[in-house]
Amino acid sequence: MSAARTLDWLLLLPSLLLLALLMGLPLAAMLATSLQPNVLLSFTGPALDNYSYLLSRGYYLQVIWRTLRMAGETTLFAIPLGYLAAMLLRNLSGRAGNLAIMGLTFPILAGPLTVVLGWMALLADGGPFLGPLVEAGLISPPRLLGSEAGVVISLVQFVLPFTVLTLYTGLRQIQPQMHEAAQSLGASGTARFLHVTLPLSLPSVLSATIITFSLAASSFISPHYLGGAGQLTLTTLVSQFIMATFNAELAAAAAGLLLLLMLASVVVITAVIGRFVRP
Amino acid sequence: MKMFGKLAGGLYLVLLYLFVAGPLLFVIATSFNPATSFPARFEGLTLSWYAAILQRPEFLSAAGTSALVAALASTVAVLVAFLAAYALSRRSGGAGGRGAMATLLASPLLVPQVVISLAILQLASAWGVGTGFWGLVAAHAVYVMPFALRLILTGLARFDFAVEEASRSLGGGWLATWREVTLPLLRPSLVAGFTFCFILSFVNLPLSLFLTGPDTATLPIVMFAYIESRIDPMIAAVASLIVLAAGTATILLDRFLHVRLVD
Amino acid sequence: MPELVLSHVTRRFSGHTAVDDLSLTVRDGEFVCLLGPSGCGKTTTLRIIAGFEHADAGRLTLDGADITRLPPEKREIGVVFQSYALFPHKTVAENIGFGLKMRGRPKGEIAKAVEEALALVRLDGLGGRYPRALSGGQQQRVALARALAIRPRLLLMDEPLSNLDAQLREEMRVEIRRIQQSLGITAVLVTHDQSEALAMADRVAVMAKGRLQQMAAPAEIYEAPATAFVGGFIGQVNALEGRVESDGLLVLPNGTRLAGQGAGLLPGAAARAMVKQERLSLSRAEPAAMPNRFPCRVAERIYLGGSIAYRCEAAGLSLTALLPNHPLFEQFVPGDEGWIGWSAADCAFFPL
Numbered sequence: 001m002s003a004a005r006t007l008d009w010l011l012l013l014p015s016l017l018l019l020a021l022l023m024g025l026p027l028a029a030m031l032a033t034s035l036q037p038n039v040l041l042s043f044t045g046p047a048l049d050n051y052s053y054l055l056s057r058g059y060y061l062q063v064i065w066r067t068l069r070m071a072g073e074t075t076l077f078a079i080p081l082g083y084l085a086a087m088l089l090r091n092l093s094g095r096a097g098n099l100a101i102m103g104l105t106f107p108i109l110a111g112p113l114t115v116v117l118g119w120m121a122l123l124a125d126g127g128p129f130l131g132p133l134v135e136a137g138l139i140s141p142p143r144l145l146g147s148e149a150g151v152v153i154s155l156v157q158f159v160l161p162f163t164v165l166t167l168y169t170g171l172r173q174i175q176p177q178m179h180e181a182a183q184s185l186g187a188s189g190t191a192r193f194l195h196v197t198l199p200l201s202l203p204s205v206l207s208a209t210i211i212t213f214s215l216a217a218s219s220f221i222s223p224h225y226l227g228g229a230g231q232l233t234l235t236t237l238v239s240q241f242i243m244a245t246f247n248a249e250l251a252a253a254a255a256g257l258l259l260l261l262m263l264a265s266v267v268v269i270t271a272v273i274g275r276f277v278r279p
Numbered sequence: 280m281k282m283f284g285k286l287a288g289g290l291y292l293v294l295l296y297l298f299v300a301g302p303l304l305f306v307i308a309t310s311f312n313p314a315t316s317f318p319a320r321f322e323g324l325t326l327s328w329y330a331a332i333l334q335r336p337e338f339l340s341a342a343g344t345s346a347l348v349a350a351l352a353s354t355v356a357v358l359v360a361f362l363a364a365y366a367l368s369r370r371s372g373g374a375g376g377r378g379a380m381a382t383l384l385a386s387p388l389l390v391p392q393v394v395i396s397l398a399i400l401q402l403a404s405a406w407g408v409g410t411g412f413w414g415l416v417a418a419h420a421v422y423v424m425p426f427a428l429r430l431i432l433t434g435l436a437r438f439d440f441a442v443e444e445a446s447r448s449l450g451g452g453w454l455a456t457w458r459e460v461t462l463p464l465l466r467p468s469l470v471a472g473f474t475f476c477f478i479l480s481f482v483n484l485p486l487s488l489f490l491t492g493p494d495t496a497t498l499p500i501v502m503f504a505y506i507e508s509r510i511d512p513m514i515a516a517v518a519s520l521i522v523l524a525a526g527t528a529t530i531l532l533d534r535f536l537h538v539r540l541v542d
Numbered sequence: 543m544p545e546l547v548l549s550h551v552t553r554r555f556s557g558h559t560a561v562d563d564l565s566l567t568v569r570d571g572e573f574v575c576l577l578g579p580s581g582c583g584k585t586t587t588l589r590i591i592a593g594f595e596h597a598d599a600g601r602l603t604l605d606g607a608d609i610t611r612l613p614p615e616k617r618e619i620g621v622v623f624q625s626y627a628l629f630p631h632k633t634v635a636e637n638i639g640f641g642l643k644m645r646g647r648p649k650g651e652i653a654k655a656v657e658e659a660l661a662l663v664r665l666d667g668l669g670g671r672y673p674r675a676l677s678g679g680q681q682q683r684v685a686l687a688r689a690l691a692i693r694p695r696l697l698l699m700d701e702p703l704s705n706l707d708a709q710l711r712e713e714m715r716v717e718i719r720r721i722q723q724s725l726g727i728t729a730v731l732v733t734h735d736q737s738e739a740l741a742m743a744d745r746v747a748v749m750a751k752g753r754l755q756q757m758a759a760p761a762e763i764y765e766a767p768a769t770a771f772v773g774g775f776i777g778q779v780n781a782l783e784g785r786v787e788s789d790g791l792l793v794l795p796n797g798t799r800l801a802g803q804g805a806g807l808l809p810g811a812a813a814r815a816m817v818k819q820e821r822l823s824l825s826r827a828e829p830a831a832m833p834n835r836f837p838c839r840v841a842e843r844i845y846l847g848g849s850i851a852y853r854c855e856a857a858g859l860s861l862t863a864l865l866p867n868h869p870l871f872e873q874f875v876p877g878d879e880g881w882i883g884w885s886a887a888d889c890a891f892f893p894l
Contacts, residue, residue: 011362012363012366015363015384018420026402106300109528117302118309252401442629
């Protein structure tokens with residue numbers, strides 16, 4: 001191995017160690033915990049009983065299904081909305097483009113807890129936004145707080161900046177000459193989009209879909225505050241196990257299930273969208 | 280027709296930005312509402328909720344804890360991310376596996392923060408120790424590291440490694456080259472990486488969820504606990520101050536460091 | 543005396559050998575151009591001389607001292623980079639003074655050296671600017687001044703002119719040569735541009751596939767190429783393949799016999815005859831004095847400004863003749879009949 005290669009590995013070592021010690025090792029400990037008996041279930045030795053317990057109860061199956069469904073719905077809304085926005089933003093340059101990107105980054109930096117407070121006020125039937133509309137008889141009380149729709153609305157808002165930024169980066173990498181070449185060959189606006197922009201942007205659509213879905217499935221704050229006890233997802237279920245029922249083993253199993261389902265979803269998303277990606 | 284398309288596009292963007300930033304603006308507006316419940320109709324303008332924060336010392340001390348955790352976690356993250364990004368960007372670096380390595384290093388992004396928090400809690404209990412302050416720093420460091428990596432990689436993409444060779448041919452040893460050439464040129468991305476990580480860590484709730492004790496409560500955790508018991512516009516005032524700080528940092532980063540968050 | 547000697551230098555990258563058993567000597571005060579197509583190993587060779595790459599085998603000496611294992615900062619070799627690699631956060635003066643600062647020289651001495659270097663490259667008064675405020679040509683001069691300010695034992699230049707436009711490139715050729723001569727410094731310049739190499743160098747080293755093909759004065763490289771590669775790479779040539787019949791005689795597959803020069807080729811060996819396009823004569827009258835002459839028909843006329851290229855068909859061969867665009871030379875149009883011919887001295891045979 002050359003000196004340059006050795007140096008590269010030495011430089012990579014701290015980050016790899018950080019990952020191994022602060023993520024790999026803890027996750028291993030968590031998965032080990034998930035195989036242990038607990039106050040509800042007594043079994044001997046490491047076994048999958050906690051998982052089969054969660055997977056055999058309708059209530060938990062509902063939680064699992066709700067987690068995936070909400071993440072899926074969020075993704076289905078966010079990707080088209082974000083793609084259109086990224087298409088429009090990509091033509092902005094210089095100061096305007098920069099401001100637009102800053103505007104998208106800002107909610108990320110302000111933090112989801114702050115944002116969710118806004119949603120609590122905006123979505124409340126008697127709140128300052130919907131309240132007057134309800135009173136004026138313009139709409140019937142939509143009862144968004146505590147509903148799946150309310151959670152999904154806030155999730156879409158939470159993930160959109162990430163979705164747009166990912167798609168924007170991808171779209172900016174397509175050389176403008178590609179469009180000019182297609183135009184010179186007689187392609188109309190629609191044809192240019194279908195035959196040039198869309199196929200070339202598919203890799204970034206793939207990564208945006210993975211990021212969007214993962215963020216939505218792992219979100220804690222939106223389902224906790226806007227969904228409440230009636231709309232438990234795997235993340236809020238984990239916190240219930242730890243903070244309300246004190247069942248560390250079931251919490252670990254629920255977290256393990258979440259990781260597994262997210263991994264499976266990434267595989268499925270990659271397979272589905274990846275089929276359309278040309279080398 | 281073209282004009283119409285442009286108008287429609289502009290309108291769409293305005294609505295999208297309103298949707299994305301609306302909740303934040305609403306929180307800020309709420310923080311000036313004298314009504315004692317939350318959410319409530321607007322009844323006027325007051326600064327009393329900001330004054331009320333001063334009556335709650337736990338918010339201030341929690342902000343201090345958050346700042347300390349964020350500073351330590353971001354320092355670690357930027358340090359290791361810088362070394363990794365440098366190795367991944369060098370032209371002599373092994374081209375094979377470079378993309379795979381970057382993906383691996385970005386993997387904490389895809390692990391739910393609640394799960395990171397739980398995993399560190401359970402590692403500590405497996406070892407029979409309390410998580411304490413350092414468990415908190417660990418969770419935050421591993422989570423923000425990929426963000427630092429991304430920003431520093433973007434900075435390095437514009438870095439001409441030939442300047443290092445120029446410095447060496449002119450008699451600068453590797454230490455002098457780093458001090459005189461490499462670090463000054465990469466300082467904007469390092470500062471940006473640190474600031475970005477600091478804010479992300481400072482405002483994060485789920486990472487700390489299972490890792491805080493009475494002495495180590497972060498600001499989001501104190502807000503979380505406060506909201507569990509009651510909710511009034513004071514919490515909106517706290518949130519507004521965070522928004523203000525994050526906004527100032529974003530603008531400063533743009534103004535003075537010309538940092539582009541995307542290429 | 544700063545004489546650079548490379549002996550049996552080899553550098554392998556995973557999969558291929560970039561520099562293959564390269565031995566060459568750059569004499570004191572000499573200007574050598576490393577010339578070759580991209581991927582021939584010339585830049586790797588330069589980077590090995592500078593110390594940015596290490597040689598897997600072989601050794602380098604400078605001034606008689608072994609520098610094979612010396613780190614770049616200890617070599618006292620000035621480098622001008624293709625991208626110039628000016629420090630964007632330092633002023634022109636700080637860039638030029640950087641090497642002396644690294645050597646811990648006092649401020650006054652550095653300032654004086656910077657002034658001198660700026661005068662040398664004719665950029666007096668621009669010391670306070672930042673590199674990005676300069677034009678490409680000015681940046682190039684700063685890069686040169688920075689490399690020279692340390693009074694290096696050897697100056698290396700990696701494609702220094704490739705980022706300049708044509709007019710400026712011609713001027714800088716003369717300028718670099720002037721500075722090199724006035725300082726009497728030993729210099730190595732890497733280029734893929736043969737006219738640049740021929741115009742600037744005392745000697746040109748032609749490389750291909752990591753190996754040294756020929757190292758000689760520009761005229762010798764052009765007039766007497768040592769290998770088929772050099773013959774085909776330098777200038778514009780007609781190449782014809784056949785078998786050696788006897789000393790100085792080559793038979794083409796169609797039976798045509800060519801007279802030429804090829805030392806040491808045994809009868810029956812496969813060989814390639816090469817003749818530069820401008821050494822072909824094209825005329826309406828039969829050039830009786832030329833041993834190689836064929837009646838031909840002009841197939842194509844390519845107007846090049848200073849000259850005109852005619853692609854002709856003769857004896858089943860396609861040959862291109864390059865004629866000066868001058869009233870003394872006959873002009874042809876496609877379809878014209880004439881004679882094409884060349885002397886044996888202009889026709890070199892190379893083994894295949």
